[in-house]
Amino acid sequence: MPSNAEIARKLLDIRTLMELDGESFHRYSAFERAAATLENASPVEDLIAAGELLTLPGVGKSIGAAIEQIVATGTADALESYFARYPRTIFEVLGVSGIGAKTAGMLFSTYGVGSLAQLEAAIDSGALEGAPRLGPKTLENWKRGILAYKGRQARTSLPRARAIAREAIAYLQAGPPSHRLLYAGSLRRQEVTVGDVDIVCTSDEALAVTAHFAKWDRAAAVVAEGPTKCSIWLESGLQIDLRVLPDRVYGNLLQHFTGSREHNIKLREHAVRKGLRVSENGILNLETGDVITCVDEESVYEALGMQYIPPELRQGLDEVDRAIGRSIPALVERGDLRGDFHMHCDFSDGIDTLDAMVAASAALGYAYHAMSDHSQGRGSYGMTIERLREQRARIALIGDRHGIRTLRASEVDILSDGSLDYPPEVLAELDIVIGSVHSAYNQTRDQMTARLIRACENPFVDVIGHPTGRYVGGFGGYEFDYDAVFAAAARTGTALEIDGQAARLDLPSPLARRAKAAGATFALDSDAHAIDDLEDVDFAVGQARRAGIEARDVLNALPLDDLLARIARKRKGTA
């Protein structure tokens, strides 16, 4: 079963080939919009089963049929008919920065260039010299683009992108005077991975700022440099776009460059209906010619007659309509969290000591945290029952020395039949239990569904850890009936974890959104294996916000007494 991302990829391929083939802008753009929608939507498989596919914005009869074809056969008629006329390697040519559909179409029809190798050969042989609109600078840029394409890396993880953005901002702060500096784009929206880094800046000396940025020694190449913007490539191939405008339009600028593209299109379509034109330069009243400039983002949304939309929700789904109807939820914030349930120390596979993890958790201002090392089935690093009891004694010794309550816990394996890796009498010694799947990923969908439901029904299981098992950019997760398990979690009062490890980010936000609709609750955890990882809970909060989750949906936003009472209720079967 292809994932949403794989289906979206194919829709984008169709879109690209349509443009190459001379289709009209609005026809191929429809595929682009549908692809973007899929990225943040529930799994297509579930949507089809529920008859909800055509409720997705931008998915009508034609694209809906193409999606169903891709799900059933792995491809679509439209795609195959294009591949009969264009080589699949033409996407390599289109991947070169500076070459778009018009140029790639011309290169193929006029020069027979349909692959990266053919493009290189054509440039080197001089075959392209003298072609209309192809000067020496363009060919030089293409050569550079080919090198970049070959060395290009996959999308960048959130923590890495954030670190690079902070580094760039620090460099800019040391340069010509600026007022505001903030990263925007997919990083600010907390997308799971980041394609490029966008930084917005306000300054009265924009030209000096962009020039300063172009001279950064980490810039391997300057892709574009003008009076208000500058784009560079790092050695890794990561692109950083900087935009500089006056302070009075900071709100407009930040809104524009936070995107997403689809969100901005929906926002601007709404504005056009009200006679307004929205851009990074302000909001133009088309009738009077007046321009409204906004010093903050809140004013932008207010000027358009809608509620403020937090960056994480700007996905181009239904958020603009909800903001007009004033039904944007108050999203959970990091400050709402009173504890972290999921962390490891050197009693299992963590790096730091128990004492160090307790102190570091206390330093983050939590009222409580759970020390949840692995259960015995994790082989060499899992805790035997004796070791678990030793840890429990150690926790008692530490006591409340650091001003934080350490809950006795474990991340207990959910075995292949849905039972747990410790017997009930051992589980009863713990304050809180996370049940996680760490084995037998290749069970059938029905087996895995039954396994997870049985775990939810276990009175000792309070949280299902990293519920899908997916790895960002890698393993897609074991297969199970999401809706059935979410319903079981809601019915039994078992929280679903949103794991903040950058490699996991699990539940994925589209699924978390679906789980919330089913009435489930959530645990936002770091899954830290070292002191420094405790801050990864930020990413769990980000994913939760992308799913529209509020503080009242979150187990570790409860005061300690309420939390313990709730755990006790589930154990007594009165949840």
Place this chain on the structure above:
DNA sequence: GCCGTTTTCGGCCCGACTGTTTTCAGTCG
């Protein structure tokens, strides 16, 4: 191709930068 609080037809977000041009098409975000 999609969509609807003027519409089932006729629209569809907005602007910066580049290279090659004598005014703009193509690319990008």
